[in-house]
Amino acid sequence: MRFEYNIESGNFTKAGDASSSFKKILKQLNVDPQIIKRIVVSMYEGEVNIVAHANGGKVICDVDTSRVQIKLVDVGPGIPDIEKAMQAGYSTASAKVREMGFGAGMGLQNIKNNADNLIISSKVGVGTTLEIIVNLPKAG
């Protein structure tokens, strides 16, 4: 099953709407609550990153019986140094983002901690793509 969401740049009122919608779907699919939390926390961090840093983007969520894959694709400045961006505490967030309670340089690390696999690809001046994979336990 595939679910897609568009993410607006700079709209902090709507930041989290996609993650909230997807959380409701995962609940309906009877996914374990602890796994839902890992999925939506990492998706929400990624969603906030798009709102905060990019010129907009989309989230594509694929669910099958073995895993949930979340692909966050943005159009924006890109990340010049991914290794540096992954360091706890490193942030390029604006004052506005910090006012919203984010921008402490913890987001990517938190996504990594919640995901079974995280792949980040980025091109400066073009955009960034995050692929988050969370495995689902085998039924039965």
Place this chain on the structure above:
Amino acid sequence: MKLREIATILNAEVVCGHTKLEREVEAVFASDLMSDVLTIDSEKLLLLTGLVNIQTIRTSEMSDIKNIVLVRNKKATPDMIALAEENRIVIMQCSYSMYKTSGILFQNGLNPVY
């Protein structure tokens, strides 16, 4: 400790979730930084925060946090209250500082997350 008791000892006003005050809280986390809140994995948690915007509630929704006390005399906005009600989140408002609020709850036996 029940939310009802917490409201009493903090002299806090319940803004939404009046019917859920029998809910039990076992631990408290205090932060204005939502990225920090998103790292917490605890059940029966109470969040103390002075951050008043819609992302406080969104973060709580994602983290399965059902109980919030706004400190420093901060007031919940109408959009925060609406989203909290939708997610069965209780919001209380108290006039004490984060430090004082934390101290009172700690003195009354509520544990930190770490």
